[in-house]
């Protein structure tokens with residue numbers, strides 16, 4: 001706890017820029033989260049801050065924290081006299097990972113008053129009122145501008161409503177050890193992602209990186225075919241095939257692709273398929289979808305293909321090869337009902353029901369497998385909310401699934417890696433302002449290069465490629 005509190009106080013000092021004369025209000029609940037706030041408050045008081053603690057449960061407040069604050073010259077105040085209208089800094093230690101359900105009325109009122117006041121809002125470990133496991137907010141939650149969290153990124157900080165209440169996230173290493181990293185919900189690092197993308201070696205030829213087939217775009221929406229094919233080419237440039245009615249546009253944009261205007265069966269051999277972006281939902285599109293799903297190859301089902309799948313989900317249940325569905329919320333609702341506040345549970349439920357992998361897109365994309373294993377994506381930018389970026393993600397994922405057929409990478413991990421890479425490409429593209437989906441395609445090689453250069457667990461680049 002002392003390590004957590006020291007890290008917290010250090011971040012507060014950096015954020016506020018000074019301690020002397022700083023007016024700090026601590027919102028303190030009955031558990032260790034309140035204890036962290038009290039101990040950090042004591043450290044700030046020793047540096048000259050004027051610290052006031054408001055105790056939500058005075059007889060159960062953390063005794064050691066309380067003694068430390070008193071010893072450092074901090075004072076206690078009633079709820080009615082919390083000083084939130086004049087605090088420079090507010091530390092939310094109402095409740096942390098031990099919280100259950102929405103904020104109780106007195107806590108909710110404090111969170112509201114803090115938000116209305118002038119102080120910088122810093123949550124301790126987790127904004128109070130956010131469910132640590134799911135990010136769901138039932139009622140009200142502390143609207144933090146910064147969250148200082150300990151040891152590990154709790155899923156609730158990055159998924160759903162929790163992400164919006166977290167503000168900027170600061171991680172304090174308190175030496176919790178690796179057991180927490182093995183939790184049921186994982187988040188990839190750059191090094192994890194790079195480790196899962198094999199670079200070509202001297203023994204490679206154009207077929208050994210995995211051959212992906214793209215069924216995307218139409219005469220009405222040629223762009224989806226161009227973006228999806230371009231994304232696959234820029235991820236695994238070994239060999240990309242295209243089959244569909246946007247053939248002319250795709251051929252013109254990517255002379256490197258092997259293009260047919262015919263059906264998937266006319267495209268030549270592939271090791272994975274992407275089906276759906278911009279294909280429409282007419283009878284021809286339905287018959288093409290059925291043909292692709294009838295193969296024993298891994299398939300990414302995206303966009304229009306998800307809409308068609310809603311009429312016949314058994315097409316996916318019947319498959320034995322890996323299938324990854326990549327819905328956004330509205331597409332998800334068509335195939336599996338409303339997403340609701342718990343995005344991880346929704347994705348897990350759909351994956352188990354359909355016997356496939358579900359990548360549920362959003363500001364924090366989640367990936368779940370039929371066995372319940374799940375990933376929360378930690379990369380991306382709101383600038384990704386622009387037409388065509390989903391087509392790019394489908395192309396990246398299709399390419400990774402084709403190479404997974406060679407390397408044995410599980411589909412759920414390929415999907416998590418695709419989301420990670422896509423988010424990083426978005427961050428790179430958005431560095432100078434709004435991005436277009438085509439920018440992501442062009443920046444994929446640089447994104448992959450940066451991932452390979454990212455420090456791994458031992459401080460050396462995760463993966464040097466291409467291997468000699």
Ligand SMILES: NC(=O)C1=CN([C@@H]2O[C@H](COP(=O)(O)OP(=O)(O)OC[C@H]3O[C@@H](n4cnc5c(N)ncnc54)[C@H](O)[C@@H]3O)[C@@H](O)[C@H]2O)[C@@H](O)CC1
Nearest residue numbers: 001030031032033095096097098099100101102103104125
């Ligand atoms: N687990 C660990 O290894 C560490 C935990 N630490 C701190 O300990 C915290 C967890 O402490 P606890 O397990 O004591 O639990 P919390 O302090 O998160 O919350 C438990 C208390 O909050 C109250 N509460 C629960 N739900 C509430 C709601 N909806 N509205 C209002 N009050 C509510 C309950 O009365 C309960 O006493 C972490 O968030 C972190 O701040 C850190 O000190 C570092 C190490």
Ligand SMILES: Nc1ncnc2c1ncn2[C@@H]1O[C@H](COP(=O)(O)OP(=O)(O)O)[C@@H](O)[C@H]1O
Nearest residue numbers: 328361362363381382384385387388389390391
């Ligand atoms: N607010 C946001 N913050 C971060 N990423 C977002 C946000 N909104 C959407 N995205 C991402 O942008 C992509 C949009 O995909 P999609 O909705 O399929 O678009 P399209 O069908 O136009 O290609 C997804 O990868 C999604 O995760």
Ligand SMILES: [K+]
Nearest residue numbers: 092095126128
């Ligand atoms: K908190």
